Each structure stands twice: as structure tokens, then as C-alpha cells.
Amino acid sequence: MKLAEALIARADYQKRIEQLKKRILMNLKVQEGDAPYEDPNEMLSELAEIRQELTSLIKRINRTNCEIKFDEDRTLADALTERDQLFDQRSVLAKVVEEASQHVDRYSQSEIRIISTVSVKALQKQVDQLSKAYREIDTKIQGMNWNIDLLN
Incomplete structure (x- = not known):
């Protein structure tokens, strides 16, 4: 199997x-x-x-x-752990970007202006990099899964 x-x-x-x-x-x-x-x-x-x-x-x-070796330095279990951490980190940053990107309308000039405390552009770039890293490691893991025989 x-x-x-x-x-x-x-x-x-x-x-x-x-x-x-x-x-x-x-x-x-x-x-x-x-x-x-x-x-x-x-x-x-x-x-x-x-x-x-x-x-x-x-x-x-x-x-x-x-x-099973994933590469010279890591086992498949190591790669799975790294993939899961990339997913979690990407999820957190994506949520931060989503929240920070929400625009709060002011109805008059006298209302307090709400501004973001983070750089949405920089965080979005990190999200994109994490997404790419996740896809790359996940693709290799999925490919290996179909070539590796289950050990007893």
C-alpha cells in the first residue's frame, strides 16, 4: 500500500x-x-x-x-511539520492583512480617523512568499506520498 x-x-x-x-x-x-x-x-x-x-x-x-527521507537533511515528518507551520504562519498574517485592510468610513471631518498600525503591503508580500513556500513543499510531499510504500 x-x-x-x-x-x-x-x-x-x-x-x-x-x-x-x-x-x-x-x-x-x-x-x-x-x-x-x-x-x-x-x-x-x-x-x-x-x-x-x-x-x-x-x-x-x-x-x-x-x-523516509524528504531530502538530505529532513525526514518526511520534519517536512510535514514545516509545512504545517508555514500554513499556520500564513493564516495568521493573512488574517492580519484582512483586518488591517478594512476601511473605516468617516461620516464627517470631526470623527476620529482610523489608521492601520502595520504595513499591509509588506505583510501581503510575506503572505505571498509563505504561500509559495507552502505550495512547493506540499507539492513535493504529495508527490512522495504516491511513490512511498507504507512501512509495517
Whole structure:
């Protein structure tokens, strides 16, 4: 199994778990004399099985990410961490740019003028650079995911 396939399976397991949790909650109580649409005990057993499979899969994904080299200096896990940090940093700066760019209308000259405390232009340039760096590292990671075999 390729790493990318394992990541898709992980996402599928996670969705199934969330759906099962909702279905279990919907079938916990019924009016006296009625039966639930689905047996919560069966769903709880299924949930336990899926969680066990998911745990095993995540361990294999993590082992693979820690052992596979991304480049000469970093593992795939290192690159994933850097990518996530680029995303977070870009998100914060993009929000700052959005807030700082909002224009506050004054209805008369006597109203207080609101000005930005940061350079929107400079921050937008940083956002663009972070976006590019994120895309580059993410593209390489995605490509590797389809070529790497999942470790046991």
C-alpha cells in the first residue's frame, strides 16, 4: 500500500468514526415500547473495531513519515511539520492583512480617523512568499506520498 492510499484510508476511518458516533447517539433512547432504528451495542462494537484499525494504520503512517527521507537533511515528518507551520504562519498574517485592510468610513471631518498600525503591503508580500513556500513543499510531499510504500 502506498502512503497516499493509507492517508486516504485514514481519512475514511475518521469519517466513519464520526458518523458512527452520531448514529449511536441518535439511537440511545427510544420511547417505551419502541425499538431503536439501529442497535447501539452493535455500532459500539463496530466503532471499537474501526478505532483499532485506525490506530494500527496511524502507527504505520507515523513510522513511515519518521523513517523516509524528504531530502538530505529532513525526514518526511520534519517536512510535514514545516509545512504545517508555514500554513499556520500564513493564516495568521493573512488574517492580519484582512483586518488591517478594512476601511473605516468617516461620516464627517470631526470623527476620529482610523489608521492601520502595520504595513499591509509588506505583510501581503510575506503572505505571498509563505504561500509559495507552502505550495512547493506540499507539492513535493504529495508527490512522495504516491511513490512511498507504507512501512509495517
